[in-house]
Structures are given as C-alpha cells and as structure tokens.
Amino acid sequence: MGMRSGCDGVVRPRSTRDDGGTGARQISTREIDTQELVRRHRPTLDRAAETIRTREHWSPYTEDTTAYGPDGAANGEAAHRRSRGGHLGLGQPGRDGVVGPSPAEGGERSPYGGELGISYDHHDPAVLLPAMRAAIPVWRDAGVETRAAVCVEILARINARSHEFAQAAMHTSGHNDVMAFHAGAVHAQDRGLEAVAYAVAEQTRLPATAVWSKPQDGAAPLTIGKTFTLRPRGISLLIGNGVFPTWSGYPGFFASLATGNAVLVKPHPRAVLPLALTVQVAREVLRGAGFDPDLVCLAPERPGEALAKTLATHPDVAIVDYTGSTPFGDWLEAHARQAQVFTGKSAVNSLLIDSTAHYRDMLANLAFSLALYSGQLCTSPQNLLIPRSGIPTDEGHKTYAQVVADLGDALGTLLADDGEAGALLGALLGPEVLARVEKAAAGALGEPAVPPRAVVHPRFPDAVIRTPAVVALDAARAEDLATLSAEWPGPVFFAVAVDSAAAGIELLARTARERGALSAGAYTTSPDVEAALVNACAEVGVMLSLNLMGRWYITQSAVYSDLHGTGMNPAANAVYCDTAFVAGRFRTVGVRRYGGAG
Amino acid sequence: MGMRSGCDGVVRPRSTRDDGGTGARQISTREIDTQELVRRHRPTLDRAAETIRTREHWSPYTEDTTAYGPDGAANGEAAHRRSRGGHLGLGQPGRDGVVGPSPAEGGERSPYGGELGISYDHHDPAVLLPAMRAAIPVWRDAGVETRAAVCVEILARINARSHEFAQAAMHTSGHNDVMAFHAGAVHAQDRGLEAVAYAVAEQTRLPATAVWSKPQDGAAPLTIGKTFTLRPRGISLLIGNGVFPTWSGYPGFFASLATGNAVLVKPHPRAVLPLALTVQVAREVLRGAGFDPDLVCLAPERPGEALAKTLATHPDVAIVDYTGSTPFGDWLEAHARQAQVFTGKSAVNSLLIDSTAHYRDMLANLAFSLALYSGQLCTSPQNLLIPRSGIPTDEGHKTYAQVVADLGDALGTLLADDGEAGALLGALLGPEVLARVEKAAAGALGEPAVPPRAVVHPRFPDAVIRTPAVVALDAARAEDLATLSAEWPGPVFFAVAVDSAAAGIELLARTARERGALSAGAYTTSPDVEAALVNACAEVGVMLSLNLMGRWYITQSAVYSDLHGTGMNPAANAVYCDTAFVAGRFRTVGVRRYGGAG
Structure with a gap:
C-alpha cells in the first residue's frame, strides 16, 4: 500500500505556450528543484501540522522586524516607492485594458495620503478562465507534497518581502506600522501556512493505493486492487476585502491552491496592491518550479464593473472565498449556487x-x-x-x-x-x-x-x-x-x-x-x-x-491555535481554519481492478 | 493538555419528563452503564478507524446468516410476522393521529404480496421538534466517546436483529433474501459504523484544552489557557428512500447522532418499517443509557402530506440527508437554505x-x-x-x-x-x-x-x-x-x-x-x-x-474501503463516507482565559 505522502514530487516541465505576447518569460526548464523544495519545507509543514494539533504557540515567520536584514525596513520602503506610479504587469493572458492609475480609473489612494498611482492589467474572463483551467492538470498531477512545498515556498518569498507587504498594507488598508507588519504580513503568512497544513492532512487521509482482500469459503480470497485519486474542484475565486486582504485572503487562497485548484484573485478596488504582490510572487514560484503561472491570476476591476458578481456565478468557478459586508456575502450565498461559498461577513462584538x-x-x-x-x-x-x-x-x-x-x-x-x-x-x-x-x-x-x-x-x-x-x-x-x-x-x-x-x-x-x-x-x-x-x-x-490583560487583546487571533469564526452565527459560514474549510475543496475518485494491485 | 478522547463518559441521568401520556416508560436510573459501553465498543471503533485508513477488508457484522443463533432466521421471520397487522408505537411526544394501516391511509404494501397492515403514530412537528431540541444538551455534553459507544450499541442491537431487518427490507423494498440480509441489514450497519468512526476522528482533532504560551522579551511569557467545545448543529433530518432506506440512511443518521445532533427520520411511505425499527432500537438504547429518547424520532407522513418539504425548510432543521429522485434533491438544495443538505440523486451508469x-x-x-x-x-x-x-x-x-x-x-x-x-x-x-x-x-x-x-x-x-x-x-x-x-x-x-x-x-x-x-x-x-x-x-x-469477475460486482460498494459517490457529478453531492460528509455536522467554540490553564 503506497501512502500518498510518499509521492515522488517529480513534476513534468511546463510546456512552452504562447501567452499572447503579454511579456511573460517563456520557461522550458525548471529553475526550482521541486524535490529539494519538498525536503527543505518538510520540517516547517510537519511542525505546522503538529501545532494545529496541540494548539500551542509557534510561528516560522518572526514578528521581529529587525530579523529581515539590516536594511530590511528601508528596502521594503524603497521597493514600495518603486511600485508607486508604475505599472504592475503580471503577464497574464487575455489582457484587454488597464485599471488605474488614477482613482477614477480604479487606482488606489493611500489612507495616509496621496494616490498610489499604480496601474494593473485588466483581463477578459473569457480568455483568462480557460487558460487557468488548462493550467490545472499538471499541478493536480504533481501530488500533494509538491503542491504543499510550492505553497510554502510562495509563503517564504512573501515572508522575505514582509517589509514591502507591510508598506502595501499601510497604504491601502490604513494599518499602522506594527499592524501592517503583523496582520498585513507575518500573521497573514501564518494563516496561509495553517491552511496548507490542513490541506496536506486532509489530502493524505486515504492511501493512494490499497489491496482489498475478502476471504471466500473454500476458495482463494477475492482480491480487488484499488487506487484513490484526488481531484481539485476547478477554479477558486478569492474576493478580497479592503481591510485585511492578505490575512483574510490567504486561508482560502492557499487551501485552494494546495488542493490542486487554480486561484483567481479579485481584489478590493481599495486594496489591490497586497494581493497583486501575492499573485506576483505565486506566479514567479510556479513558473520557476515548472508549472503554468496562470494557476494564479489577478482580476482587478474597472470602476462600477461589478466583476465579483460576474466571476462568482461563472460556471467555471467552483469555489468562492469572500470576506466583506453582509449584503454581498448573502448575495453570494444565494446566487453562486454552482460553487462552494465560504464567507466572512459583518460582526457586532x-x-x-x-x-x-x-x-x-x-x-x-x-x-x-x-x-x-x-x-x-x-x-x-x-x-x-x-x-x-x-x-x-x-x-x-x-x-x-x-x-x-x-x-x-x-x-x-x-x-x-x-x-x-x-x-x-x-x-x-x-x-x-x-x-x-x-x-x-x-x-x-x-x-x-x-x-x-x-x-x-x-x-x-x-x-x-x-x-x-x-x-x-x-x-x-x-x-x-x-x-x-x-x-x-x-x-x-x-x-x-x-x-x-x-x-x-x-x-x-x-x-x-x-x-x-x-x-x-x-x-x-x-x-x-x-x-x-x-x-x-x-x-x-x-x-x-x-479577563485579558497585558499584551494580549480580544481583537487578536493566534494562528495555529485560535479558530477565527465558528460558522454558527451570521458573521461567517467559514472558519480559519478547520477541516470543513478544506475538505470540500477537492474530491476523491476510486478505481477498482479485479485481482490486481492498486 | 487534556485530549478530548480522554473524556470520562459519565452522563447525567435523564430527568423525568411528562411525555404527554403517550406511554413512554419513565426512566430515572440508567439500565446501561455507559462507561462499560465505552470499554466494550472501543476495540470495534478503533478497528473501524484503522480500516478507513487502510481501506482493507473488514466488518464486525458477519454476512453468515447462520451466525445469528440456531433459530436466527426463524426468529426474524416470527418477529416480522408479529409486526404485521399491528401498531408500532414509539412513545414520541405530539402524537396527533395515525398513519396506515391501509395503503390509502399511508400503510405499506409488500412487493412480495399483501399489505403489511402496520400503523404508526403521526406527530405534530410543533410539539416534536421542540422536544427533540430539548433533548440535545445532555447528549451533547456527554462527550464524543460516550456518544460513539451509544451509537455502536444501537448498531450492535440492530445487528442482533438482522434477520428481522432483512424481513423488513424484503417486504418494503422488494429485496431478495440475500440482498435484504446484506444491504438491508449488515452492510447498512457497516455504513453506520463507518460514519461513527469518521465522526469520532473529526471530533477529536482538537484538544479539549490547551495552553498557549508566547515568549516575551525580558518578561514572563504571555500565557492563555484555551478550551475548545464541540457544538452540534441541532436537528438533523433524514429523508429516507424506498429502495435502500437503511444502507443509504445510516450514514447521515449515525454521522449526525454521533456528532451530538438529534435525528428526525421521515421515512419513504413505501418503506417505513426498516427505519421505524431503527428508531425503535435507537430510542431503547438512548433511554437505557440515561438519555432522552426523543433524540431520535420518526415522522411518518399521511398520503399527500408532503411532510418532507415542511420539515426540510423548518428553521430548527440544520442538516438534511436525502437520497432519492433528482427533482426533489434539486428542490431541497435550492430551498432548504437554512440547512446543510447532503443529497444522493439519480444515476445513469x-x-x-x-x-x-x-x-x-x-x-x-x-x-x-x-x-x-x-x-x-x-x-x-x-x-x-x-x-x-x-x-x-x-x-x-x-x-x-x-x-x-x-x-x-x-x-x-x-x-x-x-x-x-x-x-x-x-x-x-x-x-x-x-x-x-x-x-x-x-x-x-x-x-x-x-x-x-x-x-x-x-x-x-x-x-x-x-x-x-x-x-x-x-x-x-x-x-x-x-x-x-x-x-x-x-x-x-x-x-x-x-x-x-x-x-x-x-x-x-x-x-x-x-x-x-x-x-x-x-x-x-x-x-x-x-x-x-x-x-x-x-x-x-x-x-x-x-474487469470484475468471480463474486464481486460493479453494483457493490465495500464499506470502509470504497467511497460511494464523489460529489463531482449530478448523482450526489455527498460521499459515503468522507471527511466532508461529517466535518460540518458540528462546530467548535473556543474560550481563552488570560494566564490560566484551559
């Protein structure tokens, strides 16, 4: 009986494709050794799996802002300054225009003052969604361990850029410096890793193969070889919010990606940058590891476009993750009937x-x-x-x-x-x-x-x-x-x-x-x-x-330890993170072979 | 850190209640020692848990029809004959009439000829549902192990009456002798035990208590004591089918009961008896173990009453399990929005x-x-x-x-x-x-x-x-x-x-x-x-x-090994049995205490 956790982590190199001249690099060989990635990130994943069982304190992403290099903060600020006033292109297919840079065109304004002046590509869903669908099979067939390791690598690279993500959080969501570094960066990364750990656990509950042998009276046992194959749902849509786009977005993002789905990110118009950077890093790692970067795409919207409604009810979209106001959450639950819908909504605490x-x-x-x-x-x-x-x-x-x-x-x-x-x-x-x-x-x-x-x-x-x-x-x-x-x-x-x-x-x-x-x-x-x-x-x-006192506050949620939401009152039907948040994002298909091994 | 699996299995004796004079026995002391039950059934549960992991062949419920006593078959037939022409009363509250015995009054007819002539109590949901709700807290607080042991005891007593259940399956669903004993009795019991094993696994993923301790620079660690409390959803409705009421009903029935919910069974008008016997055994065990028997109730319907629609959309009903035709399954998915809906529908194989x-x-x-x-x-x-x-x-x-x-x-x-x-x-x-x-x-x-x-x-x-x-x-x-x-x-x-x-x-x-x-x-x-x-x-x-040959057939599903359904095509959104089938039937609520232990 081969356990799925023993899969070899070998992936086929991504075939070269015409990306419509959007400028994506054509990669035919891998820059990232996925087997090495699996070895490198296994201790982190094992520790995360252990921590979600014990609920003790732990994190691989330090809150110590000085631990990110002697010039970490300065570099992060410099990187953010470089983003300002520029075009953040991701090389996705189906580009049909631009969002931003001015607020009238969908660009962002910093709550700390001034416009960000960043423009993003806008895409035609009719081109983008099929490209994402086409990217799934190789990713799906790469196996649980490889997918998890790639996800942890994405998180590791995001973590290395935590100061830049903190800047992005400040100047979109109005966080103060500390909160931006915590909720906007390292704690969001924790939430992502937690989801990956849950995804690994759920995807390894069944053996990849088994032999079922039933004794027969006076005859040889009846033997059936079995295989169990995991199947992702398809395209997972993340509808980002304006307050904590990374912290509340990473659970669904990484739970879906780790279970083999493609992830389309529709950011909040006020907070595109944090998720654009996330998508950028994810595409860079996927491409480097030999996967089609279109597994993760960004879909910023033009003012008044109501793109979330269009995408959430698209037949190709099988999962929707949403946090935001109650009315739109209720709308999604009622209308996105073709999808599994996970919502976080308003709360009166x-x-x-x-x-x-x-x-x-x-x-x-x-x-x-x-x-x-x-x-x-x-x-x-x-x-x-x-x-x-x-x-x-x-x-x-x-x-x-x-x-x-x-x-x-x-x-x-x-x-x-x-x-x-x-x-x-x-x-x-x-x-x-x-x-x-x-x-x-x-x-x-x-x-x-x-x-x-x-x-x-x-x-x-x-x-x-x-x-x-x-x-x-x-x-x-x-x-x-x-x-x-x-x-x-x-x-x-x-x-x-x-x-x-x-x-x-x-x-x-x-x-x-x-x-x-x-x-x-x-x-x-x-x-x-x-x-x-x-x-x-x-x-x-x-x-x-x-009776909270000292330096722990009611507002805080300790990742790997506290459950955020219960699914029992109108504030949320989703919980960060529990089994139910992950288990339905993939399915299992069996094959039975008479007499044979699985 | 106390693991939930270590809970003591002690339950409070059920308080005496006025059941409206329906004839239920008033029990103030327990006849069944739940601690003994936990000890007795633990090996079975452990082996079931191991088997759903390995997917090998195993069952505690033998297919050998001669293993149920020398007069097992004759006793089963005799018991069935005694049921014929009688009234099967369950002592539930809110009785407001009778269903059957004639087919015009909702009574059953045997596909092998003749009317069963059995009548059942009809109940007012406005009385029945509050009584069921009131029964939940003691059951909920009894803990995972006790609930599981009670469920296995219900299955063990059903198993002991397998020949009688086989008779009921023949004369309602038209099974032949062998299939009635298999799908109508022992394999259905397997499906129930499988669901209980999944329920135990999912409910013991979190510790009952934990201590979270975060190091602080130059100060004592910040320590938070945590508890995690499981909460059932409420009342779970099983809408039985006419073909395999036990085999396709037991997964939802036992998954919901084991996770602390009350279960209301609305049987198919053509196949009331198998589920009425199931409810009878469940109530007998629950009462004997000191729980309120109204945790499990039967709701047979009058001809043309469309009771399933009324119950499935009732605000007290939090879970619906259904197998049957596609149109009503689709109706449930669209209308029972207050509930989690698990469906098995039509298939073209x-x-x-x-x-x-x-x-x-x-x-x-x-x-x-x-x-x-x-x-x-x-x-x-x-x-x-x-x-x-x-x-x-x-x-x-x-x-x-x-x-x-x-x-x-x-x-x-x-x-x-x-x-x-x-x-x-x-x-x-x-x-x-x-x-x-x-x-x-x-x-x-x-x-x-x-x-x-x-x-x-x-x-x-x-x-x-x-x-x-x-x-x-x-x-x-x-x-x-x-x-x-x-x-x-x-x-x-x-x-x-x-x-x-x-x-x-x-x-x-x-x-x-x-x-x-x-x-x-x-x-x-x-x-x-x-x-x-x-x-x-x-x-x-x-x-x-x-390439199936010999004595294994495409029609068969090996419990603990094969997954029945995938949730990927219109035939079913539910899988017997996977994590997703069980994980959402309960929720977890945390408490954090500053400085203290959980």
Missing part, C-alpha cells in the same frame, strides 16, 4: 464588564483594544456592556459613569502623544468611517462619553486619524438597542448600561445570534457569570476571551 | 465492453450484475457500450450481435430456474417499474435483444418479478441517445453500439457529467483504453470497476 481584581490592567488592555487600528478590525469590541449599578473592583466599587470616565482616561493616557497614537491607531478607511465618528461625537447616536480626537501622524500629516469615540447608551431604550445592534466599523464604541450581568449576557448573545459576532469578551471574577458567559457564547458560536 | 481475456467469466459476472435486485440498484450498469465492430476475446473475435446474444444466454442460464432467479432478482417496486419493462419488451425503446421473463417466486407467487430486458440501441441515433441518457430504474438495460472504445468512453463520460453516475465499469485488455477510462472517470467523478 460585545464585551461585558462585570467585575475585576485588576481594574487598572483591565482599563489599559481595554483601551488598547479599542484604539487598535481605530476600531476597524472585525474583532473590535463595539459594545461594552456595563451593569448600571456599577462593578466591584480591587479599587472598590465603581459606578457605571466612573468606569466610562476611567476608560476615557486610559484612552487619553494611551493616546496622548500623536506619535504614539499614530503608531497604534489606523488611518480611517474612507469618508464613511469619518462620518460615523463625527456623528458619534456630535451626539447623534447618544450621549458622547469619550470624545474622539484628531491625531496628526508625524510622518503622514494628510492621514485622517481619530481616537475612539465612546457613546453612552442604555439597553433599556429601544433606540439605543437599535443603534448598538448595527455594525459601526471604525472608532465608534458604545458604553451600554445594562440591568445586570445576566442582562448583559443575554444582550451579547442576542446581537451575536441576530447580527453575527466574531469575538466576545468579559471581565469578571464571578464563577457564575463566567459559566453563564461560556454557555451563552457556546450557544451562539462566538469565541470568548476572559 | 455505463459499462464499456472493449475486450477481454475471460469472455465466459465476463458474461457471467455481467449477467449477475444486471440480474441483481432486478436492476433497481443505484449502481446497476444501465448502458452497456459495445463497439459496433465487435470485440477481441479469448474465444476469438465476437461481433456486437454475438456479445449481446451471449449475454442473453448467460442471463438465461443464470435465471433459468424460478427458485434461483427469485433468490437473485428482486420484486418490482411498483407499477411504474413494470411499465418500463413492458415498454422495453414491446420494442418501444428500441429493438428488444433479450426479452424479460416473468418469474414466479416459489414462496411469494404474488410478487411481480421480471428478468432483465436488454434493448439494442445505437449511439449514432439521436432518439437512442435520448433514451439511454435517462435513468430507467428496474430491469431495463441497453446494449449500445458505439463507434469505438474511444466513442464509448466519451459517451460514458458525457452521461455521467450531464445526468450523474455512481458507477462505471469496463472490460478491457488494452492499457490505452484503461488509461483513457481512468482519466475520463476521474474527470467526471465516478468510481471505475475494471
């Missing part, structure tokens, strides 16, 4: 402040969670639920008003300095985010409890940056309930007075069940409150973070 | 006769495959594709006409004796099946090549039984193409003249792609033809059986 033995630590942790990326994370705790009678703490009883005031002070201290604030907050992603903050500050949502402050970033004075606005609401008022039940992405938070911890838990559960939630938090010293929270969160399917 | 070195053995194997259960299996090879120029064999060249005539002779020899024919064929399931055979015999579909023969069963003279009708078609004729492209369940087969092996392979692939297929077969000595077949079948996703 809540955090209960019931009691604490570490009042100052709690406030500091909470202030950081609210400030981070100006509340534009899908895991930011929008609704802070506080019993109206106040809470017991190690500093004595605190009234609702005191807690809110102390939180405001903690935010004030944390964000007092514009330089430090700029390093923690994020640039607001658009005028609609600013409008929400201003509405909150003007008292249109409820009583402003902590006013937002405009921050001038020392390096990017044109960036629109605001500290969190905290608005006081009361769960007993119907209009306040309506306000807190909607998602307010950006630095708008609600300090919600609730009748009791129990009422807060009920409200937390209701908003999660009805509107979706990706995180829930609580500070409590009460075992009863904790038990009720654990039950409620299990019921509505939201990860609960209890 | 083909077998290519290209060449053979064992002409007589081939004919004998083929004749058996056509005769078995009178072609009413979803894996019966409907279209026999034969090159019009004939085929090379060990007995020299055979023309198309000779092959068809020799197949007719092989069928004639195999089925010459009514007693032997009755033991191999099956009773036709309804007038619509007989009408198809008569249409074929009358030449309405094409030239009758092998006429069907009425068989008088020695024990059941009223049964409607026919030997296979083989009709000669030509793939070059448009009307013949239309005929062979439809599914003709029953003893109607087409000997299709094709231009060449290549043309046959193309036709096989096209019908599979467009109409769905669950089996493909071929006899060939040509490596080129074999390679082309392997490729084509991998492309359209159908299991290929090559």
